[in-house]
Amino acid sequence: MTALVLGPHLRHVSAHTATIWVETDGPCEVRVVNAEHGLDAAARTFTAHGHHYGLVEIDGLDAGARIPYAVVLDEETVWPEPGDGFPPSQIRTLDPEGELRISFGSCRRSPGTPEEFGHDALAAFAHRLRAGGADVAWPDILLMVGDQVYADELSDDMREFIRSRRGPDEPPVDEAADFEDYTHLYKLAWLRDPAVRWLLSTVPTFTIFDDHDIRDDWNTSYAWREEMWSQPWWKARITGGIGSYWVYQHLGNMSPRDRASDPLYKAVLDASGDAGPILDEFAEQADKEPASTRWSYAHDWGGTRLIVVDSRCSRLLTADRRGMLDDEEFRWLDEQCQGGMDHLLIASSLPYLLPRAIHHAEAWNEAVAGGAWGRRGAALGEKIRQAADLEHWAAFERSFREVAGDVVAVGQGDRGPAPASISFLSGDIHYSYLARVVAPEARSEITQIVCSPLRNPLIGKFRWANKIVCSRAAAAPFRVLSMLAKVPAPPLRWRMTDGPWFDNAIATVTLSGRECDVRWETPRDATTLGEMGRASITP
Incomplete structure (x- = not known):
């Protein structure tokens, strides 16, 4: 009997389509x-590095449908699992005429204990949906904006798995090494907690990666890339990380339309055997030639456009050029940024509008690392950049x-026509936190909404340091520093109006007509959420 290894996950949905993802043994x-x-939709699995995956595409559904479903593998029903205590998983299509609720967050360590990482906001969110019945407003979309897994900060369970495959001193020490390690990381993150497993089976989920999905400071700079590719173990790590992310x-x-036209998806489906080598070749090219693939995507849902921007793998980092996105990716983003919608949402794992002190510090550092203070200053600037993680949008002026x-x-x-909000x-x-753009004037409310972490809070001196840099008074000295490196003033002015909050959290953005509001919630215990903050984005 074929068994379910991971999933089912309800992934891309529209008003009339849905996708179910599974891993089988x-x-x-x-x-x-x-x-x-x-309902009876089917697909054959494909194989990559000895693992087996299937995507079932379902069409012809009604808008706003709520359809309980079962998963059958070779005539054996494997989902739902009997006696799991959770409501039936449902296919949940979107209603273009109704309000849209997007819940989102990032940076989730799992497995782990409350003593290590606090209570899991994603798990508490799942328990609220499970117990709340008709009185609880369900999200239409769950958006996870980075660090879904931590390939370089391992749990004891992951260390035990690695010890079963290689010696403790074999590099990379205490980190994931290849595709096989990544498969176990995903299993630990998404299978161990029954509530999270159920949540992913019944709420449509979209994602984008950040650095820890691959490695801390991933693609910080050209120097960082040169250093990593000089390591003999890096090729297996980067191809395993990118290849597993794709799967x-x-x-x-x-x-479904994008997948149907995707040459890699066609190649793995058509492979006569294991498609691992095809996936590895693609992953290596995606890393070395960022313009060869696009991880960013955009979807229109009613009056809302969601643009999800890859701000990691698509970076342009050469000896003489530096950009958050490669040229082709920027052209694509420019094309997607259009009016005529009620709301424009731009998701990026990295905040576009940081606390102003951090923004100025990163802009200063980029200029110094680029030679504004001479060769010695550039070397020091690069060391500071990598040590202090100065590689957000502000570090790509x-x-x-x-x-x-x-x-x-x-x-x-x-x-x-200008949207009511751009967030x-x-x-x-x-x-x-929430930050609002105050200049230049615009017809749209332009904001930065940040929700982090789902489960990995800052502690001790790191929390106090960030509280200080979030203050208004902290910005001026760093702006002076950036001026000394001849960094021009930012083209926008913004201020933090809500937060910062440092607890584990999940946020929900609600869009109804021309109205937009956001609510942050934090786990009070393993199964309960409490409100941490709330704001109206539109007047």
Whole structure:
């Protein structure tokens, strides 16, 4: 009998389509069924590095449908599991005429104990949905904006798995090494907690990676890339990380139309045997030639456009050029930033609008590392950049300006009717806040909404240091420092109006007509959430 290894996950949905992702322990046919609703969709698995995966695409659904489903592998029902105590998993399509609720967060350590990482906001969120019944407002979308797994900060369970495969001193020490290690990371993150497993089976989920999905400071700079590729173990690590991301995360972000036109997906489906070598070749090229693939994506849901931007793998980092995105990716982003919608959401794992002190510090550091204070200053600047993780949008000054130009053009109505709101959704920095753009003036409310972490809070001196830099008074000295490196003033002015909050959290953005609001919640215990903050984005 073929068994379910991981999943099922409800991934991309629209008003009339849905995708179910699974990992199985052998090649098989995967069916998603509900006889009462006439649902019976099937797909064969494909194989990569000895693991087996299936995506079942379902079409012809009603908008706003709620259809319980079962998963059948080679005529054996494997989901739902009997006696698991959770409500039936449902296929949940979108209703373009209704309000849209997007819950999001980032940076989740799992497994772990409350003493290590606090209570899990994602698990508590699942328990609230499980117990709340009709009185609880369900999200239409769950968006996870980075660090879904930690390949370089391992749990004891992951260390034990690695010890079963190689010696403790074999590099990379205490880190994931290859595709096989990554498969176990994903299993630990998404299988161990029954509540999270159920949540992913019944709420449509979209993702984008951040550095810890691959390695801390991933693609910080050209020097960082040169150093990593000089390591003999890096090729297996980067190909395993990117290849597994494509399988476990990216495939489900794509619409059925996008998958149908994706040459890699066709190649792995058509492979006569194990498609691992095909996946490895793709992953190596994706790392070495960022313009060869696109991890960013955009979906229109009713009056809302969600643009999810890859701000890690698509970076342009050469000896003489530096950009948050490669040229082709920027052209794509520019095309997606248009008016005519009620709301424009731009998700990036890294906050676009940081606390202003950090913004100025990163802009200063980029200039110094680029030679503004001479060769010795550049060497010191690179060391500081890598030691202090100074590699957000502010550390790519030209890229920051280009995105500002796009957003202001949309917000002022230069690209069609201005949306009511333009909001950046981000994580990464392990605290949550709302920042509002105050200049230049625009017809749209332009904001940065940050929710981080789901489960990995800052502690001790790191928390106090970030509380200090979030204060208004902290910005001026760092702006002076950046001026000494001849960094021009930012093209936007913004201020933090809510937060910062440093607890584990999940946020929900609600969009209804031309109205937009956001609510942050934090786990009070393993199964309960309490409100941490709330704000209206639109007047």
